[in-house]
Structure formats: C-alpha cells, structure tokens
Amino acid sequence: MSHEQDINGAEILLKALADQGVEVVFGYPGGAVLPIYDEIFKQNRLRHILVRHEQAAVHAAEGYARATGKVGCVLVTSGPGSTNAVTGLLDAMLDSTPMVCLTGQVPTSLIGNDAFQEADTTGITRPCTKHNYLVKDVNDLARVVHEAFYVAKSGRPGPVVIDLPKDVMTAKGKYVGVGKVRHKTYMPKVKGEMSAIEQAAELMAGAKKPILYFGGGVINSGNAAIDLAGKLVKMTGFPFTQTLMGLGSAPASSPQFLGMVGMHGTYEANLAMHGCDVMVCIGARFDDRVTGKTSAFSPHSKKIHIDIDPSSINKNIMVDVPIVGDVGHVLEDLIRVWKAKQLHIDEKALKSWWRTIDGWRSKDCLRYVRSKKVIKPQYAIERLYELTKAKDPIIATEVGQHQMWAAQFAKFDVARHWLTSGGLGTMGFGLPAAMGAQVAFPDKLVVNIAGESSIQMNIQELATLMQERLAVKIFIMNNQYLGMVRQWQELLHGGRYAESHMDVHPDFVKxxxxxxxxxxxxxxxxxxxxxxxxxxxxxxxxxxxVRTDASENVFPMIPAGAAHNEMLMGPEDEAGNPSSEDGMVLV
Amino acid sequence: MTGAKHPHARRHTIAVLVDNEPGVLARVIGLFSGRGYNIESLTVAEVAARENLSRITIVTSGTAQIIEQIKAQLSRLVPVHKVVDLTTDGPAVERELALVKVASIGDKRVEALRIAGIFRAHTVDATNESFVFEIVGRSDKIDAFVNLMEPLGLVDVSRTGVVAIARGTQPL
Structure with missing residues (x-):
C-alpha cells in the first residue's frame, strides 16, 4: 500500500507547477486541455492570464521571464493552439529566454490518427525548443515537469515544451516532489577553466586598446553577474559596448559606455570593436548583426570569449581565449585573479585609447536634423525617455526602425527593463511582452514602443489588457511604412518600395x-x-x-556585407556608398 | 558553406551515446539537416538495455571548425550522454557490413564467386542465377567490392553504415 494517494494528471501538473514556484500562466483553453482548466478553476493559487491568441501567450511569458528572471509558463491546447505558439517558442529559443510551454494533445489512443486538433507537437517544436517531452504515462508527469523547469533555466536558458495527452491528464497516478528528481545527462558546466581565466586576466592587463562587449548572457546569468559586470567596468576603466540583448547589463550612464554595437550601433562602439587589441566578449555570441562582414571583423585583436554554451564558441568568429562557463562564476574568478595577481591596466596606453575614442565620439553619430514641423522619430524617443526616466520604466519594443531608435535613444542603467526580440526579430512581440512584464510588476510604468505595422500583429491583446486591468502604454511611431523594409529598399533596391507602404491603417485612437x-x-x-x-x-x-517623419532612416548603419569601419553615417553617405551585390543577398 | 566541399574538409567518425527514448534520433538528424551539416552514414542501435542507452555512429565531413561545432551542438542536446570524435581521439576500428546481390550466369557467375573469395565475403543466399554475398570491412573495401561486382551482374546493395570503436582498453 502506498502512503501517497493517487491523484489525476491535471492535479499532479498543478502541484508540480506550484512546487516550481509558478505564480502566473499565460494561456488559452481548448478541448484537449479542459481537464487542466478544470483544475485551474478549482484553485486560487495559480493566476491564469487569458490571452487572445496563443502567440501572445508565449511572448507574454517571455516578457514576464525577461522582466523577472523567472521561468515563464504557457498553457495552450493541441493542434492550432500549439502551432500558434511556435513563433514565440523560436523567439524564446533565439533570445535564450527560460520558459515551459504546456501543450494539450489528443488522447494517447488517437495519436497518429489525424484526430481532431491533432498536431505532432514534439515533432514541430523540436528545432525551436531547447528540449521537449511527450508524456504518455501519468506516473512520469511530475518528474518531467520538474526536469523541464530545470532544463529551461539552467545552462543557456530556453523554452521547453511538455505535450500532454488528454487521457494522461485524467488518469490517476503518483506525485513526485522536486527534490527527488536529478537529471542524468544535462549538467552544464558553470565554472570556467582557471588557466584560461588567468590567461584572460593577463591579456587584459597587457591591453593597450581594450574593449568589453556585453551580451544578453550577462543578464541571463543573474544579478550576481550583472553586479560583477559593473565591477569589471569600474575596476578596469575599459570602454564597453553592449549588444541589443545586452542593453542594461551594465549602466548606460557610465562614461565608459560607448553605446550599442552592430548594424545600427554607434560609430564609436563599432570603430572601437574594429580597432581594439583585446576584446572581451561576455555572454554574447558574435551574431551577424554585431559582426558585419566576419572576415573583416576586428582584425587586429586577441579575443576572449566567456559563454556558457560551448557551441557559441568559434561558431562565427575564431577566438583566442575561450572560457566555457557561467558569466557570474567566471567574472568572479576573473576579478579574483586580477586582484590576487595585482594586475594593473596600462594607464598610459588606455589614456591614449580613450583620446582616440573621444575623437570618434565627437562625430556625434546619433545626431539628426531636428524639425519644428514634423515629429522626427528620434525626437519622439528622446522625449519619451526624458519624460519617463524618473519612473525607471520597462520598455518593450516591436521590430523594425522604431526598435533600433529605441535601442539608440533610450538608456538603461539597470537590467531587465528592456524587452525586445533580438534573434528572431518577431513583429508582434512587444505588446504581449509588455503585458507579461506588467503582470509581474502591476504598478510599474511599462511602455511598448511600437510601429504602426508591428502593433497590428498582436493588436487583439488590447482586450487582454482591459480584462486583466494592465496599464501598458503603447507608443506607436506611425510613419505609415514598414520602415525598415522601406529603408533597405531605398539603400539596396533603388528606391523601389515594393509593398512597404500601407495605405490603410486603423484609427488607433478609436x-x-x-x-x-x-x-x-x-x-x-x-x-x-x-x-x-x-x-x-x-x-x-x-x-x-505619434505621427512621425515617414522618410527618416536609421543611422549609423553598417550595410549588409560591410565591415565595422565602413559605416553609413547619415543621408549624406547614402549616395556615395551603394551597397555591393554581395551585400544585397545578405539579410 | 557547410564545409563538406571545403578544401580542408576531413572525414570524421563521431560516436554519440544517447538515452534510448522516442525522438532522440530525430533530434540528431534534425540538427544535421537544420544546420546544413553533412551525413555520410549513420547507424543506431541499443547498446546497453539496462541503462537504456543507444549508440549512434555518424560519419560526417567538414573543416576542423565545423567538426567542433557539430560536436558542441550534439553535446548540448539534452538526452546526449557523450560525444566522442573517434577520428581525432586516438586510433579506432571501423567496420561496415554489406549484403550484395549479384544475378548472372556462366563466366560472370564464376568470376563473381571467385572475387567474393578474394574479399572473404560469405555467400548467404544462392539460386541458379544469383548470389547474395555478405561482406564486412572498412567502407573503402566495400566500395571496391561493389565496384568489381558492377559488371558481373550487380542488382542490389544494402549497407549498414559505419560502426566504430576505439582501440585499447577504454570504454567510450
């Protein structure tokens, strides 16, 4: 006789979620998940946010996860419920966002029979999740849920799908607690190799033109890593830049911050990356939007790369000192080694490097032509930032020109206040992500900076905002164009604006x-x-x-296929620098 | 550029120990197709029933950088226990088994049987007009045998793909 009473699968599921500390789930009901919704109805502990489209549920969970550092949780039904979630899952995968997505499935007896609302969810989501499970036995359920949360948040975080056949949710089985589950294969290495860390410290001490390059991995690693990143900046006096995902990983108000790196990064950040002699890449992945032309990327530097994912190392750019480990652990060791060895920076060389950088800075690469007649998009973000910064807002974005202007003109002194779709570039991300952050922080100012086109990709969530009383502020930069598409058509396709102008938009006020x-x-x-x-x-x-100037482009810009030292600075550069044929085929 | 046709591309045999669970082979194959890596051969079977482990042997080719990527990508799949590059990690034995069907009469039939003898192939099926040979060896030996059978009435070939194991006392 067992001491534990058998309970049904849906109860086991909710018990496991509670034990994992899940407070909120973003979801949408349907036939295959009715037993789970029945259990949700019977309790008050888990809050369910009813979205209006499954894609929004996943983005909302991403926003929640990114703003809090917790694992986001999603519940959708089988078939179309799970296929609608796919875009969000891949978005979370590319931006390393921890998430567990529960999908309903037809009863095990019907799997493979093309049953109503059946989809091969584990098959479809395999390449867009960190891992996925199909639970066929109710007695595996609790273990799988605990394992899923462990996989989602450890190592390089990511989305995990658990596919739940309806009969497993009604079958009776045993609950297993969190402590009893230990994963047999998945144990990411968090401590970095000491010899490599020592080598990195000495390389940094000998640097004459160093740069720190922070990515989203710093934020994913946790608060300790974020503090240590700030400490490293102060201790070394090195200039630093951040990727789109890394904004806020160290304070933007630091005089050592050069602004964002990459395609629409600042002149000084990109030239410093190009001209440095030691580059310390911390929790970033040398993405093509950062590197530009890889063969000409930072040609004279020794590169140190700290990353928890060994597959990120030497993927796009070959590095000299790879350190596989968690950013927090590695930075702790790095700073300790630096102090123990009594290493010092080369003050004289650094001073001269800063003089060079200040020369680049004086170009004032984010300048734009101001206007009294029409609202310049840069001006709109500048004013939004100035008028809200005292409230320390969380800013979400959609994808496109407005996203780049937001990244350039909003400044983040703290992490987890910037929610954007970096890797996948998903239009429609911002509104639900802002919603998820607002659920986590109901009293905080949460602003979604949007384009008039992106916002319409998940506009239905305006209803969720009302139902859940979520005070998300939606700041639409309305230029009537798919602005980034229009910009590329102007620069690369002879100004032939194929299908990038929309004549019809709703009256957003109405x-x-x-x-x-x-x-x-x-x-x-x-x-x-x-x-x-x-x-x-x-x-x-x-x-x-906000009706903005329709013809404005995002500058500076590294055209596709070009190197960091071949930036277009503004409209005056456009004519003289037609992009190459090589660049045209790149994205 | 997947690396398979790169001038510095090299053939590697990689052994992967995985949990024997549904979908694990699809994860491995999906990784190769999704990232544009090349698969020359792939074999899989359970090797330790008690621990529920299967062993996958993959022959692939690419530059050193691509091979490192393949290993790192395989290692981060959750059900993967171990990834070993048998080409770089010391000497290894590689074998493949093939069943080769040859249909011919007269001189060609005699010649096929004679060559099978030279290659130490076993005859596992025979009719008055055909043989099925079983041949074991390195892939290039099997290639050579199949090529020789071509003019002698070759009608069908079934190959297992490469299995490999490190020489010496150590397990994977």
Missing part, C-alpha cells in the same frame, strides 16, 4: 476606445510632451499614435 482604453494622436513636435504626459498620467492602458 481602436483604443473600441477596447475600452484611452488614446490620443499627436503630429506636431510642440504637442509631443503634453501627449506623452497625458499617456503616462491617464490610468489604464493608453495608445499614443
């Missing part, structure tokens, strides 16, 4: 009102501040439809 929210349109620079203040001060969700 749309906000249709869902019960407030909204306002603004098209004059003089009215912008007042409109932003109204958006912030109005209780509840709000859409501010």
């Amino acid at each position: 749309l906000a009102e249709a869902y019960g929210h407030k909204g306002r349109r603004v098209d004059k620079p003089a009215d912008l501040d007042d409109a932003i203040m109204e958006m912030i001060e109005t209780p509840g969700a709000f859409i501010l439809d």
Whole structure:
C-alpha cells in the first residue's frame, strides 16, 4: 500500500507547477486541455492570464521571464493552439529566454490518427525548443515537469515544451516532489577553466586598446553577474559596448559606455570593436548583426570569449581565449585573479585609447536634423525617455526602425527593463511582452514602443489588457511604412518600395476606445510632451499614435556585407556608398 | 558553406551515446539537416538495455571548425550522454557490413564467386542465377567490392553504415 494517494494528471501538473514556484500562466483553453482548466478553476493559487491568441501567450511569458528572471509558463491546447505558439517558442529559443510551454494533445489512443486538433507537437517544436517531452504515462508527469523547469533555466536558458495527452491528464497516478528528481545527462558546466581565466586576466592587463562587449548572457546569468559586470567596468576603466540583448547589463550612464554595437550601433562602439587589441566578449555570441562582414571583423585583436554554451564558441568568429562557463562564476574568478595577481591596466596606453575614442565620439553619430514641423522619430524617443526616466520604466519594443531608435535613444542603467526580440526579430512581440512584464510588476510604468505595422500583429491583446486591468502604454511611431523594409529598399533596391507602404491603417485612437482604453494622436513636435504626459498620467492602458517623419532612416548603419569601419553615417553617405551585390543577398 | 566541399574538409567518425527514448534520433538528424551539416552514414542501435542507452555512429565531413561545432551542438542536446570524435581521439576500428546481390550466369557467375573469395565475403543466399554475398570491412573495401561486382551482374546493395570503436582498453 502506498502512503501517497493517487491523484489525476491535471492535479499532479498543478502541484508540480506550484512546487516550481509558478505564480502566473499565460494561456488559452481548448478541448484537449479542459481537464487542466478544470483544475485551474478549482484553485486560487495559480493566476491564469487569458490571452487572445496563443502567440501572445508565449511572448507574454517571455516578457514576464525577461522582466523577472523567472521561468515563464504557457498553457495552450493541441493542434492550432500549439502551432500558434511556435513563433514565440523560436523567439524564446533565439533570445535564450527560460520558459515551459504546456501543450494539450489528443488522447494517447488517437495519436497518429489525424484526430481532431491533432498536431505532432514534439515533432514541430523540436528545432525551436531547447528540449521537449511527450508524456504518455501519468506516473512520469511530475518528474518531467520538474526536469523541464530545470532544463529551461539552467545552462543557456530556453523554452521547453511538455505535450500532454488528454487521457494522461485524467488518469490517476503518483506525485513526485522536486527534490527527488536529478537529471542524468544535462549538467552544464558553470565554472570556467582557471588557466584560461588567468590567461584572460593577463591579456587584459597587457591591453593597450581594450574593449568589453556585453551580451544578453550577462543578464541571463543573474544579478550576481550583472553586479560583477559593473565591477569589471569600474575596476578596469575599459570602454564597453553592449549588444541589443545586452542593453542594461551594465549602466548606460557610465562614461565608459560607448553605446550599442552592430548594424545600427554607434560609430564609436563599432570603430572601437574594429580597432581594439583585446576584446572581451561576455555572454554574447558574435551574431551577424554585431559582426558585419566576419572576415573583416576586428582584425587586429586577441579575443576572449566567456559563454556558457560551448557551441557559441568559434561558431562565427575564431577566438583566442575561450572560457566555457557561467558569466557570474567566471567574472568572479576573473576579478579574483586580477586582484590576487595585482594586475594593473596600462594607464598610459588606455589614456591614449580613450583620446582616440573621444575623437570618434565627437562625430556625434546619433545626431539628426531636428524639425519644428514634423515629429522626427528620434525626437519622439528622446522625449519619451526624458519624460519617463524618473519612473525607471520597462520598455518593450516591436521590430523594425522604431526598435533600433529605441535601442539608440533610450538608456538603461539597470537590467531587465528592456524587452525586445533580438534573434528572431518577431513583429508582434512587444505588446504581449509588455503585458507579461506588467503582470509581474502591476504598478510599474511599462511602455511598448511600437510601429504602426508591428502593433497590428498582436493588436487583439488590447482586450487582454482591459480584462486583466494592465496599464501598458503603447507608443506607436506611425510613419505609415514598414520602415525598415522601406529603408533597405531605398539603400539596396533603388528606391523601389515594393509593398512597404500601407495605405490603410486603423484609427488607433478609436481602436483604443473600441477596447475600452484611452488614446490620443499627436503630429506636431510642440504637442509631443503634453501627449506623452497625458499617456503616462491617464490610468489604464493608453495608445499614443505619434505621427512621425515617414522618410527618416536609421543611422549609423553598417550595410549588409560591410565591415565595422565602413559605416553609413547619415543621408549624406547614402549616395556615395551603394551597397555591393554581395551585400544585397545578405539579410 | 557547410564545409563538406571545403578544401580542408576531413572525414570524421563521431560516436554519440544517447538515452534510448522516442525522438532522440530525430533530434540528431534534425540538427544535421537544420544546420546544413553533412551525413555520410549513420547507424543506431541499443547498446546497453539496462541503462537504456543507444549508440549512434555518424560519419560526417567538414573543416576542423565545423567538426567542433557539430560536436558542441550534439553535446548540448539534452538526452546526449557523450560525444566522442573517434577520428581525432586516438586510433579506432571501423567496420561496415554489406549484403550484395549479384544475378548472372556462366563466366560472370564464376568470376563473381571467385572475387567474393578474394574479399572473404560469405555467400548467404544462392539460386541458379544469383548470389547474395555478405561482406564486412572498412567502407573503402566495400566500395571496391561493389565496384568489381558492377559488371558481373550487380542488382542490389544494402549497407549498414559505419560502426566504430576505439582501440585499447577504454570504454567510450
């Protein structure tokens, strides 16, 4: 006789989620998950946020996970429920966001029979998850859930799918607690090789033109890593740059911050990456948006690469000192070694390096032509940032020009305040991600900087905002164009604007009102501040439809196929620098 | 550029120890196709029933950088226990088994049987007009045998793909 009573699968599931500390699940019900929803109905511990589309559930869980550092949790039904979740899963995969996504499945007896709302979910999601499970025996369920959370959050985080056949949810079985589960194969190495760390420290001490390059891995590693990144910046006095995903990993207000690196990074950050003699890459992955042309990437530097994922090392760029380990652990050892060996930076060389960098900085690469007639998109973000910075807002974005301007003009002194889709570049990410962050922090100012096209990809979530009383502020940079597509067509395709202009858009103010929210349109620079203040001060969700200059492009820009020292600085560079044929085929 | 046609590309035999669970082979194959790596041969079978382990032997080719990537990518699959590059990690024995069907009469039939003898192939099936030979060896030996059988009435070939094991006392 067992001491533990047999309970049904849905109860086991909820018990396991509770033991994993899950407080919120973003979901959408359907036939295959009814037993789970029945259990949710019977309890008050787990909060369920009812979205309006499964893709939004996944992005909301991403926003929640990224803002809190916890594992996001999603519940969707079988078939279309799980296929709608796929984009979000891949988004979480590419941006290393920890998540567990529960998908319903037809009963085990029907699997493979093309049953109603059946999809081969584990097959479909295999390449877009870190791992996935199909639970066929109720007695495996608790173990699988605990294992899934462990896999989702350890090592390089990522999304994990658990596919749950309906009969397994109603079958009776035994619950197993968290402590009893230990994974037999998946044990990522967190401590870095000491000899490599020592080598890195000495290389840094001997550097004449160093740069620190922080990525999202610093933030994923946790608060200790973020503190240590700040300490490393102070201890060395080195200039530092950040990737799109790494914004906020060390304070942007530091005088050592050169701005973002990469395709739309700053002139000084990209030239410093190009001209440095020692590059310390910390929790970043030499993505093609960062490196530009790889054969010409930072040609004269020794490269140190700290990453928890061995497959990130030597993937795009060959490095000299690879250190496989968790950023927090490695930085702790690195700083300790630095102090124990009493290493010092080469002050004289660093001073001269800073003089060079200051020369690049004086170009003021983010300058733009101001206007009193039309709202420049850069101006809109600048004002939004200035008027909200005291409130330390969480900023989400969609994907496109507005996203790049937000990355350039909003400044992040703390981590987990910047939610953007970096790797996959998913339009429609921002609104649900902002929603997820607002669920985690109901009293915080959460702003979704959007484009008028991106926002329409998950616009249905305006209803969720109302139902859950989530006061997300939606700042639409409305230029009537798929702006980034238009920019590439201008620069690369002879100004042939194929299908990048949309003649028809909804009246966003009326749309906000249709869902019960407030909204306002603004098209004059003089009215912008007042409109932003109204958006912030109005209780509840709000859409501010900002009509911006339609012809503005994002600069600086490293054209596809070009190197860091071949940047376009502004409209004046466009004519003289037609992109190469090679560049045209790149994305 | 997957590396398979790169001038510095080299053939590697990689052994992967995995949990014998549904989908594990699909994960490995999906990784190769999704990332554009080359598979020359792949074999898989359970090797330790009690521990529920299967062993996958993959022959692939690529530059040193690509091979390192393949190993790192394989290692990060959750059900993977171990990844060993048998080409670089010391000497290893490689074998492949093939069943080769030859249909001919007269001189050609006699010649096929004679060559089979030279290659130490076993005759595992015979009719008045055909043989099925079983041949074991390195892949190049099997290639050579199949090529010789071509003009002698070769009608069908079934090969297992490469299995390999390190020489010496150590397990994988």
